[in-house]
Amino acid sequence: MLAFTLRRAVQAIGVMFAVGIIAFSMFRFAGDPVNQIVSIDTSAAEREAVRKSLGLDDPVPVQFVRYFADAAQFKFGVSYQFRQPVSTLLMERMPATLELAICATVFAMVLGILMGVYSALKRDTVLAKLFQAVSLIGISLPTFLIGILLIYLFAVTLGWLPSFGRGEVVKLGWWTTGLLTLSGLKALIMPAITLGLFQMTLIMRLVRAEMLEVLRTDYIRFARARGLTTRAIHFGHALKNTLIPVITVAGLQFGSVIAFSIITETVFQWPGMGLLFVQAVQNVDIPIMAAYLLMVSLIFVTINLVVDILYTVVDPRLRATVGRAT
Amino acid sequence: MTVPVLSVRNLHVEFASRRGTLRAIDGISFDIAKGEVLGVVGESGAGKSVTGLSVIGLIDPPGRIAGGEIHLAGLRIDNLPPEEMRRIRGKRIGMIFQDPLTSLNPLYRVGDQIVETIRTHLNLSEQAARRRAVELLAEVGIPAPEKRIDGYPHEFSGGMRQRVVIALAICAEPELIIADEPTTALDVSVQAQIISLIKRLGRDHGTAVMLVTHDMGVIAETSDRVAVMYAGRIAEIGPVQDVVKNPLHPYAKGLMGAIPTLAGDDKRLVQIPGSMPRLSAIPPGCSFNPRCAFAFDRCRVERPEPLPRGAQSVACHLYDNVPAESAV
Numbered sequence: 068m069l070a071f072t073l074r075r076a077v078q079a080i081g082v083m084f085a086v087g088i089i090a091f092s093m094f095r096f097a098g099d100p101v102n103q104i105v106s107i108d109t110s111a112a113e114r115e116a117v118r119k120s121l122g123l124d125d126p127v128p129v130q131f132v133r134y135f136a137d138a139a140q141f142k143f144g145v146s147y148q149f150r151q152p153v154s155t156l157l158m159e160r161m162p163a164t165l166e167l168a169i170c171a172t173v174f175a176m177v178l179g180i181l182m183g184v185y186s187a188l189k190r191d192t193v194l195a196k197l198f199q200a201v202s203l204i205g206i207s208l209p210t211f212l213i214g215i216l217l218i219y220l221f222a223v224t225l226g227w228l229p230s231f232g233r234g235e236v237v238k239l240g241w242w243t244t245g246l247l248t249l250s251g252l253k254a255l256i257m258p259a260i261t262l263g264l265f266q267m268t269l270i271m272r273l274v275r276a277e278m279l280e281v282l283r284t285d286y287i288r289f290a291r292a293r294g295l296t297t298r299a300i301h302f303g304h305a306l307k308n309t310l311i312p313v314i315t316v317a318g319l320q321f322g323s324v325i326a327f328s329i330i331t332e333t334v335f336q337w338p339g340m341g342l343l344f345v346q347a348v349q350n351v352d353i354p355i356m357a358a359y360l361l362m363v364s365l366i367f368v369t370i371n372l373v374v375d376i377l378y379t380v381v382d383p384r385l386r387a388t389v390g391r392a393t
Numbered sequence: 394m395t396v397p398v399l400s401v402r403n404l405h406v407e408f409a410s411r412r413g414t415l416r417a418i419d420g421i422s423f424d425i426a427k428g429e430v431l432g433v434v435g436e437s438g439a440g441k442s443v444t445g446l447s448v449i450g451l452i453d454p455p456g457r458i459a460g461g462e463i464h465l466a467g468l469r470i471d472n473l474p475p476e477e478m479r480r481i482r483g484k485r486i487g488m489i490f491q492d493p494l495t496s497l498n499p500l501y502r503v504g505d506q507i508v509e510t511i512r513t514h515l516n517l518s519e520q521a522a523r524r525r526a527v528e529l530l531a532e533v534g535i536p537a538p539e540k541r542i543d544g545y546p547h548e549f550s551g552g553m554r555q556r557v558v559i560a561l562a563i564c565a566e567p568e569l570i571i572a573d574e575p576t577t578a579l580d581v582s583v584q585a586q587i588i589s590l591i592k593r594l595g596r597d598h599g600t601a602v603m604l605v606t607h608d609m610g611v612i613a614e615t616s617d618r619v620a621v622m623y624a625g626r627i628a629e630i631g632p633v634q635d636v637v638k639n640p641l642h643p644y645a646k647g648l649m650g651a652i653p654t655l656a657g658d659d660k661r662l663v664q665i666p667g668s669m670p671r672l673s674a675i676p677p678g679c680s681f682n683p684r685c686a687f688a689f690d691r692c693r694v695e696r697p698e699p700l701p702r703g704a705q706s707v708a709c710h711l712y713d714n715v716p717a718e719s720a721v
Contacts, residue, residue: 284495285490288490289490289561294482308500383547
């Protein structure tokens with residue numbers, strides 16, 4: 068088990084190394100960084116001084132090692148537009164993005180599993196068919212459109228919820244949270260739904276399909292032949308067996324939720340990492356773009372690792388194979 | 394005469410399909426007495442498993458019991474509300490399925506599955522149920538049961554898993570066990586062990602057993618009586634020695650002729666020409682008539698009803714109005 072975790076961790080570091088190369092090469096191929104920093108009328112001598120002070124005159128491998136070593140300590144250089152360390156900027160905005168992503172995922176998981184189970188067990192009811200129809204909409208409508216429609220309905224027409232921003236936030240150490248104030252919670256509702264709707268429909272459809280599959284298996288038939296109650300069969304035996312693919316998808320989707328919160332954050336002007344990234348793209352702020360790339364891949368890789376470990380918690384058979392393979 | 398544990402009267406089971414209603418069971422009747430093992434043989438699709446499933450009330454839509462009655466120790470059970478039928482399943486009727494590898498939920502320890510079943514049916518505490526689970530595992534021949542009870546299904550071999558399945562089927566001391574091809578998925582040496590286990594349990598507890606199989610050898614070894622099924626009907630039913638040594642129905646004769654003997658005479662085994670009709674294309678009259686060497690005009694128009702013949706009962710026109718001695 069430990070060896071398995073270690074092996075996966077080594078693989079994860081390999082992935083991060085590859086992403087690091089890509090992030091680093093952004094600096095080399097997206098124009099000369101010195102030009103981004105200095106003004107047009109800077110003399111050639113001053114440009115050389117800046118280049119030297121940033122270490123940009125060193126051989127490329129040396130620069131890469133330095134960049135990677137810095138990145139490993141969460142030092143991503145200084146933002147061209149804000150003149151602040153990128154890590155500080157990211158840390159300021161990370162709580163907003165994580166809160167949004169976690170709320171969206173919880174919303175997606177809870178509703179998705181409930182609706183999925185319902186539409187599998189009561190396949191022929193009107194409500195189950197309605198869920199199916201709604202899920203088609205959720206899966207096919209683009210995120211920004213859902214966001215704009217929600218804003219139009221609940222912020223503009225009804226005036227119930229704020230159309231942008233994060234509301235009031237409370238500082239807890241370096242973390243800022245909007246979960247403790249009413250305006251923060253109200254501001255969270257629409258972005259979380261917008262961001263989570265796609266995942267919710269995905270999970271719902273997945274749970275439904277898996278559940279129908281599991282209900283056909285021999286061990287469910289045998290559980291019925293043993294006279295177990297319907298509730299024990301559906302929620303004890305069947306649901307647990309559907310959870311493995313659900314964990315996979317939900318886990319991987321959590322990565323995408325963070326990565327693609329860019330759109331939701333832009334629509335709702337949510338002060339998170341995604342909005343920071345969009346601004347960075349507009350201003351060719353390469354240190355932020357590179358750092359964002361690294362952060363998102365780090366999150367993805369970490370989630371993958373966690374999901375792999377979670378499998379073995381749910382499924383005893385994997386525990387055995389994992390034990391044997393190591 | 395005592396009331397039989399299981400009494401099936403004129404049972405009809407139908408499956409609705411796109412091409413009309415298929416009749417999987419077409420009017421069968423049989424009894425199983427306390428402590429008796431009834432073997433049910435026939436080709437795939439003859440309706441053996443459907444018979445077992447309808448007795449335990451697990452015929453799912455599009456299938457349904459279209460007619461007839463099923464009585465368990467005098468109580469009619471084919472029309473019980475689902476919740477009452479659920480209480481009977483596992484408690485008064487136990488069922489063993491064909492594939493032990495897929496019958497157990499892979500995510501739960503075998504002990505938890507047994508304890509869950511015991512506590513569903515008997516009013517026992519967690520500890521008492523667990524003690525009983527250990528006893529059950531010991532009874533079905535699992536070594537070191539107090540250790541194995543915490544194992545997961547994948548940690549057991551096929552034969553051991555079938556033993557666990559049997560333990561699950563008998564954990565509430567049912568009056569009737571339906572074993573649906575319990576040995577088909579196992580290798581031959583394990584088959585014999587499982588068969589003798591089922592036989593022993595039936596004897597020790599006085600349990601009636603309905604043993605569904607297509608293996609005549611298993612039937613001959615285990616059963617007291619045997620029912621030969623063909624295309625949803627019982628062709629012949631009777632004491633196992635009589636049916637094996639002196640089969641009456643031409644189909645039963647064909648089946649017995651197809652069993653290789655240990656004597657090793659190099660005669661070719663007899664083969665029944667053709668194959669069983671699909672449910673959607675059952676011929677009128679006797680469903681066996683297109684394959685029967687003795688078929689005559691009446692067989693093609695009139696359906697034969699079961700005729701008592703000594704201890705046996707046979708559904709064949711050959712035996713109608715013919716004295717026993719001059720029969721084929």
